[in-house]
Amino acid sequence: MNTIQFIGTTPKDLITEIKNALIPELREQLSKDFQPKEPTEYLTRSEVCELLQIDLSTLHRWRKDGTLTAYGVGNRVYFKRSEIDEYINKNKLL
Structure with missing residues (x-):
């Protein structure tokens, strides 16, 4: 995981960094943990x-x-x- 410095960072830059660093990792983790439930036959x-x-x-x-x-x-x-x-x-x- 990358480190993010808050000094001299604008809110827009912070949001962009969070999207680029955390969201793909979080999406990958959630896709492993949560699989769609099959309907009961x-x-x-x-x-x-x-x-x-x-x-x-x-x-x-x-x-x-x-x-x-x-x-x-x-x-x-x-x-x-x-x-x-x-x-x-x-x-x-x-």
């Missing part, structure tokens, strides 16, 4: 059954015993893709 019961290669009755049982969390909208049931992926990774064989 929801799967239907049939999509989850196909993904996990299970029967609908197994999915229903896993929902009842709390193995998987379901989200309802009206009469429809959905599962978060991220939670399904997390379940798969947590239960993979070593």
